[in-house]
Amino acid sequence: MMRLLRNTVFSLLVGTGLAYPGSDDRQAPVKHPRAAGYSPKEPPLTTPWTDKVGTDPWPEYPRPQLQRAQWQNLNGIWQYQNASSLAAVQNPPFGQDLAQEVLIPSCLESGLSGIQGSYMLYSWFSTSFEVPSDWNGQSILLNFGAVDYEATVFVNGKKAGFHRGGYFRFSLDVTRFLKAGQENEFGIWQSVWIEPVPTNHVSQLDIDGNMDGQLNMTVHTSAANTTSSALVVVKDGDNIVATHRGPTNRPFQFKVDSPSLWSPDSPKLYNITVKLGEDKVQSYTGFRTIAKGTVDGVVRPLLNGEFIFMFGTLDQGFWPDGIYTPPTKEAMVYDLEMLKRLGFNMVRKHIKVENDLFYRACDELGLLVIQDMPAMRPLQSKALPNCGSETLLPDEAQQAEFTRQLEVLINQHKSFPSIATWIIYNEGWGQITSYYPEFELTDLVRQLDPTRLIDSTTGWYDHGAGDFSDNHHYSDPQCGTPFYSTASSPYDDTRIGFQGEFGGIGNNVSIEHLWNDQAAINTINQTYELDLSLEAWNYRSHVLLSELQNQIRLYSCSGGVWTQTTDVEGEVNGLMTYDRRLSRVDEDQWKSDIQSLYDAAAARTNKTMAAS
Template identity: 55%
Template sequence: MHVGSWITALLPLGAAAGTFKRQSNTSEYQLQKGPLDTDWTEQVGTSPWPEYPRPQLARSEWKNLNGVWQYQNATGSELETPPFGKDLSKSVLVPFCLESALSGIMGTRTIYSWYRTHFDVDSEWIDSEKRVLLNFGAVDWQTSVFVNGKFAGNHTGGYFHFAFDVTDLVNTNGTNELVVWTYDPTNEAGKMIPLGKQRLNPDHINYTPCSGIWQTVWLESTGREYITQLDIDAKANGELNITVHSASGGQGNSSTGSSSTGSFEITIHSQGTEGVALQETGSTNAPTLFKVDSPKVWSPDSPNLYNVTVKLGSDTVYSYTGFRTVSKGVVNGLPRPLLNGEFEFLFGPLDQGYWPDGLHSPPSYEAMVSDLKAVKEVGFNMVRKHIKVEPGLFYQACDQLGLMVVQDMPAMPTYSSPPAEPCAPGPVVEPQQQQEFERELALMIEQLKSYPSIITWVIYNEGWGQNREDRATDERLTALVHSLDPTRLIDTVSGWYDHGAGDFHDNHHYAFPQCGTPFWGGLSGPYDPSRIGFQGEFGGIGQNVSIEHLWNVKQAIDQINQTYELADSEDAWNWRIHATFMDLLRQVEAFSCSGAVYTQTTDVEGEVNGLLTYDRRINRMDKEQWRSDIGDLYQAARERGTVPDGDGDTASPKEKRHFPKRVAPVSDEFGMRSM
């Protein structure tokens, strides 16, 4: 049984416990008619996303609060007078962005908002040795939470999980009232927050914003002393470094408790097997090192995963891991990314994760995973998750499918709304805004660092929110990320303003690539041969489609001609991309190209350069051609050599292999190391 089935078997799907019985003065929920839908839109119903949402810290006693809640637009001053005991005017479907059709609101400038619902708590959850946690997968951007008229806590950051211990606020002899206030300025004038591609006034490469609750809300029962986070690093040689973070309840209701110390028990076994690979004990809130003999390593070709169970007193959580080692090494004289001690050519699409019906929120788990399966089907081994953080189930799916993830930090905006004068410089990042960006950068790494599929962190995309002349900040943030997670590579700047920090020299170039080459264009500058040559974005070739597959907004349609290139048919589109891939192939053969990101998985609003249309109803790829071309890229990389020079960081001893060269050595006059 694979890890997803294992957790599902333990954790039944949660009922939509938050579903409100409509009151006379609250309008009924109604799916809105958006500019475009998908085949999943009508299937969502009113009990969306029933799956347990946090696969690396799962509990068996839980209750899903997704469903129809009450909603009302608000103002900034209303936080002082929450609407306790009052019906709100509209119904909203949680967890979908307020601007989306699936939310039932499809609002604009939903900057301040109120949510309200009721929930019951099982009587057996209220016990002197138990605690009740209220969890939010993600809410954009600031959140204040009240339970039964009392303040439970607040949170800032639009992409991150948070939880409150509400044990002392709930009761079991009646219904509990949950009221949530949200504030999301997006790119209002004077505001600078991590938001990715959200804009109040969308344009060709920036999209409709996502405000409010956009990931699952749920309750769960824990022990009085309970596990708050698992940090797991499992290396290819069997070394397992784990930190079990814990808290003790009863220390107030504004957080998840205070840190505590205790002894935990851990059991690990390979998926689909009954035998135990590890059974040990350790102390909480400190790194503990274990060893698993001869583990089955995780890779794109063999995504082996191990189930993990951790017990702390009466609290039990279920998780998983994959044994793999990510590093950098020199192979045949060239710096390369290594997976399990061998050069792995990184190739995949720019994955933006937008949906026409739910915006940031996929309509369902099935829909979300369909994108990943389409990518894997043609041979890609990676996705670049572009300036967005996804729900935990996304990364679990990548772990299970064998898709490496290059994970971007959500960028800060390049302009405000209303826009500045034409040709005015971009907004200046103030010190407090930079501090918030760095705080949320740390949150992202802490939340995601145990997923095996993530191999690289990206700090900045194309100078967005970057202090472009400030080399010291780039170096400092690179050191910060390395201190939080020394187990992965760091791409400090993907495209443009490169100051020499990080493991990659990452160039963006449309439409043809310039990957680790002795020629360049744009703002990335000449290739730095001391770092990994990477094509962070290329391609972007579009193909227009009929109106039923387009985001039917006039501004978006009018901007389709801003696409880098447009082909007039699917055949022409495939031919053009084949030529682009062949150019990349020659660069892999001749220069220092170690990976590339094709733009992009799907169309988004006015962009029509996706492998799939925005509604996911058309797959443009000639799958046989794409599989052949992608296979040729991997073969060219293998022929350049896979095993590091000298003593590499390998999973196990290997005989060094040499492959025939397909091209003549590159001359030293280009400033490149001879092959």
């Protein structure tokens, strides 16, 4: 085991979009003069949090379900250099200052990054840090929240690891690449941090608490092929409610007596401590059971054995100052708190995976999450010589990679209590139609996580897979009804009737609330419906929500997704503008209309339920 000297400086070199083919054994030359200093660029639109970001962004521990007391945040000012040439890819810039400074975490396209570039395909990033002396004798893990899309990591001129998948966290044990007593070299849009761990340490926790108080756990360890034992302590506040010692690297179960159940009305969470030898990690869970069942002759989603009408917004998670990265945790939670205040009990995270603190906030607030698998591509086609066109669909290798990353999505997020449903395909994007891969993918997801519902195809093309018969229709809904648009499919009464998207009505605003880019502004007239005033917009919202309420009362509607939380570039159909400075909603009206949906759903049910 390497022993690290006090205040030893280490530096990290990361290539994004790179799979470096050269030698891993280059030594670091002398450092060059400093790169151009960091300063944020002025984006086309700001938010109230833009000026609060500073140079120490996202100081929170990034992984709330596997948290250690000792850690060091590497967020802040890094160095950046474009690598969009073959020569740049094949020659990592070891031991030298890169061209510019950049704020991590942030997208290079964003103003907050300090770069605000376009078509940033390949990049080098570099930083230096000190390892605390009290970490001596332990392994050092280097953790990335997410890097888009591929990352090759070098430490001391040696390749320490490679990762593919722009939405998923990964960790590297970099201990053997570090050199004590001397300087070493090693589209980051989520946090980066290091932490010390013993040789055998907890690498992942799978936790599911159900409504009967049964806790199903797997403690994965770095010694994945061996079995030891881990001590699990469950607390309600400061009170210990259960302890259990279970085997590592295989599932085990134990009971917590009479737990308070998690729901949107009462999002109760229990703290969990796991001890494995010298390793100690903190986590949490909520006790709840998500299922489907027949209630009064209609297939319904069930939470803790009772029909729950799931109603939320399409949430794209874009920010004008940070693009994919929210400027601060406060900003990110602001959106969720607004939804909760209006009475929404759900949010659909649309073809994006957020950082773990997003899901922790949903767990705490009591917002169910319908989680999309990011699509491989939107519906695209290419022109043919005969003037026809051909839809572009994944080849075999691309489909295999999609499947692999779907597995990663499930495995990394299946312990968050708030996640209620997985979505595999959105509106046919990347969905092969020569055969129906959604059936085998549904089986895969069910095997990885039997505790959630699966919406195999939201919108179209629906061939009968999964738990939902999901219709998209703008502007008015068609939820579990005997009528449907030809773009979608007729309601299938053997599955849950669901309005996967509707609404989308817009209201244009003055330029100070718009993404000030002419190409985006030109698309505003493509909005499904434009209302000329906020009064008209709220009136039309009331009409559409009343129509959904009628479909709950008369037909088999079990939930819906309103488009959308906020405006984005070129879209003006949000509850709030893109900068979050203007809310369109008449809050009293919206609260009343949303409650009316729940009341209509409750009026349709009785106590006769059969889970399936």
